[in-house]
Amino acid sequence: MAQRPCWGAADNDRHSLPLNGAFLMPDKQTIAFYDSAAERYANLFEKGSAGKNLNDFLALLPAGGAVLDLGCGPARASAHMRDAGFLPDPVDASTGMIELANKAHNIGARLLTFDDVDMVAAYDGVWANFSLLHAPRADLPRILAAIATALRPRGALHVAMKTGTGEERDTLDRKYTYVSVPELNGLLDEAGFDVLATVEGKEVGCTGTNDPLVVMRARKRG
């Protein structure tokens, strides 16, 4: 697979969000990376062409459907969705990414973390492309359950993760949760999804290493 661009722009003092009485926050160093990296990458302003995974996901949605782009980064996927007649709602925990997305696409990107997903039957699809890999493993069941609640019945989910085991920081200080394919299958099943497609591959990311990955498309049961 081709090398993906790297993201990010500045600030970081607001990630303290209440949930059920607890205070949860995105990993500070991870968000600091995304906040600080954006302006370095001029290609973030290009739209490029929609990839097969995005087109295959959109094919599962009703025409004009609403899509939560969770951990949208520069929101290129949302820009494609909008061009294709869908209604994207791009959200991210990085202020730098939000600013970049809105500068590039004027698309209404807004600050919202995985822990803020409390919408009910609001979307026909959720696009979580290489974003949930920054959630702690212990939080994945709860976040996937919140995504299921945010979807309408039979809503579609795209999730892309790096495969492997454990949780660790990369050389850019971003914290990752690596999952196995059966593990992600199980997590989706427990959250109330039927997995429709599994695509495994490898990709060179920001650190320059060629890492294994998995993409799953799933439908909410019911």
Ligand SMILES: C[S@@+](CC[C@H](N)C(=O)[O-])C[C@H]1O[C@@H](n2cnc3c(N)ncnc32)[C@H](O)[C@@H]1O
């Ligand atoms: C690898 S980038 C992927 C961006 C985009 N989905 C794409 O494919 O181009 C990961 C994104 O997840 C965001 N992110 C990390 N932790 C998050 C959290 N707890 N809540 C929301 N977004 C988060 C980062 O700020 C970053 O923009």
